[in-house]
Amino acid sequence: GAAAAVDTLEAGLQLRSRRLDYQQAQLDFQTARLYLETFLWDNVGEPLQLAPGVVPEAVPPAASLPMPSGLDSLIALVDMHPELVKYQIKGEQLDVDRRLALENLKPELNLEYNWLWAPGNNPLDIIAPFENDYKWGANFAIPLLYRKERGKLNQVRIKVEQNSLDQDNIYLQLENEVRQRYAQFQQYDQMLTQATIMSDQYAQLLAAERIRFENGESSLFLVNSREVKYLDARKKQIDLEAKLGKALAELWERSGILEVLWLDWTDTVNGTP
Structure with a gap:
């Protein structure tokens, strides 16, 4: 009847909407891919391109992420951040300039002494160094x-x-940003936990509604409604997974832990214990 036609129309609209979302996601993926390739270079300085099948790894659960033990441990790593190291090196250079400036304040004292004794002269002159044929003096400025x-x-x-x-x-600034990123990471972690539970529950409702539909106790409209809610919940879960991974990367960058991981990696490559 008329209800079936409406259900079919709604299903078609949902299909078109999902196709648009999929095309937008493909465009965003391609844009991010091209942006990433601007940072890829080989050993001889030639730009690299990602292989067609390369995709980002799935974000692991927060409990399995390599995190230091607590906020204090992250703040302790801030001293190794490249932005701070830059000022430390500059401070060492300025200390050299300061010591040089102090040296320039000292008076100048030059001592002069010329031994003019030559072969054939009386060797006894050696015991009288400040008499004939000797020149000595001092300059003080x-x-x-x-x-x-x-x-x-x-x-x-x-x-x-x-x-x-x-x-x-x-x-x-770095310490405050670490605190902010850490709080953000924890908040996204909690939100992701709730979003995962909601997604699983909507999936259960969708499965139950499909069983009812197959038994003639439901309608396509209700099945579509359940499916839309499940897909929305699943999309929110995926978005939070991406935000969690981004928050973790920003936390690593601001705390300086990337510098530690880089040093550990270079030591491993170079065989340094």
Whole structure:
């Protein structure tokens, strides 16, 4: 009757909607694929392309992810973050400049002594080094105002202080971002747990509704409604899995754990124990 035609029309609309979603997902996947290829290079500097069958790995459960033990452990790794290491190296360079500026403040003292004894002269002259045929002296120089030297030293001290302030500021920013990413990761983990439960329950309702439909106790409209709710719940679950993986990557990057993993990997490749 009319109800069957309406159910068929609704099923067709849902099919077209899913096709549009699928095409949009394909477009997003291709865009992300091309963006990733901009970071792929071989050993000789030639750009690489991903093989057609390469797809991202599924995000593992949060409990199996390689996480340090707690927030404090993550914050302790911030000191190895490349942004902080940059300021540490700059501080060492400025310390060399500071010591050089201090050396330039010291007075200059030059001692001169020329031994003019030559073969054929009286060897007894050696015991009288400050008499005939010897030249000796001393030069002592010191700037009166030290304007240039003091100006250089003050300039270096200002740079050292500014570098220290910048380093403290970056550390505080990284620490706050680690706390934020850690809280975000935990929140997504909890949300994913609930979304997984909801997806499983909607799948059970859909299976039960299909059994009822096969027994003549339901309609295609109800089956489609159950299926739409299940697909929405499943989509939300997949979105949260992606957000969880992204939050973990951002947490690793901000805490500096990527630097630790990179050093461990290079040690393994180079055979360093």
